[in-house]
Amino acid sequence: MKLKPAQLLFFLFALSMVFLSACKDFIEPNISKRPVTLKAPSDKYQSTSYNVNFWWDEVEDALYYRLQVVTPGFDTIGGLVEDTLIKSNRFTLTLDPGEYQWRVRAENGSSQTEFSTLNHLTIIPSSLAAQTVILSSPSNNTVTNQSSTVFKWGALFSATSYHLQLDTNNFADASHILIDLTIPGQQYTYKFPKDQNYQWRVRAESATEQSKWSAVNNIGFDATAPAAVILSSPQNNAVISKPVGLQWTKSATASNYKLYVYKADSTTLYSTAFPALLNTNTYSFAQGSSGERIYWQVSALDGAGNESALSALQSFVLQ
Template structure:
């Protein structure tokens, strides 16, 4: 017999109540059927495509890959949650076990697993270059970056290229090791590597990376004004800051009890304006600092002080 989990959400607008009931089917008696790679199979390519049958009404699937197995794992190389019933990744030559479970908000199936091996193709041009670092779509705040990848059997040279957003080659190296260092431009760049020998080459394997080495602009506090005296404990803070082109920026506001900025009352990541409730009969000091996705930091704003009666 199927079991169901019931979730009730109540929204009150003015004096009108509206009730929404969401029923999630219990998945604990269901099973995920793996399609590929099947148990005991060998994949003669570093690019591995995983697929399994859908479970109704699962809303997502958790996929894990371990080396060499989950019982004696040296490394869990992948642990991800997906809405689809397929997934692709590159793996080095080795023995692996993969498993999938279906899940929804209230329950999940048990894992279904299969073991497989990855070997290099006998055909050199069909081999894959497995890129190691940096990770795909990584955001970095330094321009000098070392790229690394796995060795490809029978390769004598690796050709490494940087491509701009129009896919034009802007830099290139041919190296005999499995790493190369480049100075990347600001912004998003594609880097790609192929293996070569005297007569043949593989296809390129590629990733993108975003470089943002510019600090956000220094914020300027505006409200409450310096030396202001307030009567409400609900304090509206506002500030301005010039936007710098690059990765996403955000602000953090800090409120202290002392001018040395050591006795922190509250810290919030916020957008201006923002409201913070503080205690009465006190004097406060506040600053704002900006950050971005790459890890850059602005100068801290000038310290402003105010009192609440």
């Protein structure tokens, strides 16, 4: 069928878009000429809040951003406050009262933009009661299988100590809080007594004032491995044609599965693709040659990183 000129033009345009998209998957775009525009805080902004939310426009094809904050300015640097590489176009930082300048550039694996224009920021001294502590780690909704965890938070100007609370009932009963202590530093190591969900928060204190409580962060402790799975298909010693659909039972607490496929000696991994980390309980195996015996087994992993015992080792022969 002969295309009309308009149809041919549309076809060529669509083809060029597909080609450009395909090229982009293999050739990383150069972003060096793309500008970074700062959003907030605006230039010459003054704040009585010590927690500053930095924000800038995203740059297409950037993989991460470099944020730099100095005091009092880049022409007369008295101190480097922050020089960090982040994936997001937002970042929160706690600053002492003083004068600051900040800038951002976008980066990917092969290029980087120029730094943005400089924004000047002034943090004005204020009451500790108006401030809030920022929790650093572990991040909110972390699930861990490590019994010993270090809780960390940021410092607040004029604070002399920090009040840490840890609970399992979201601080509903002030008389039965799991951990309730005041320490001079900004971290505390705690060993979880059992598998459970925990909540923690911090406030800063001085001789005369105390800050607001921080946000409440959740952390789950789980040191119990998922139940082992049972291989269901193909049957052990089955003779079967490719591709072979491998299947096993689901484990109730598993979030992923680790599939081990071995050569005929039952111990050498079949290829560098194994063990394969999967989020389903099925896998299509298309390798191997006729008459070859293949062994396989599976383990289950939960969100905390606990791994179950390996399933029974089974084999099949390729038809």
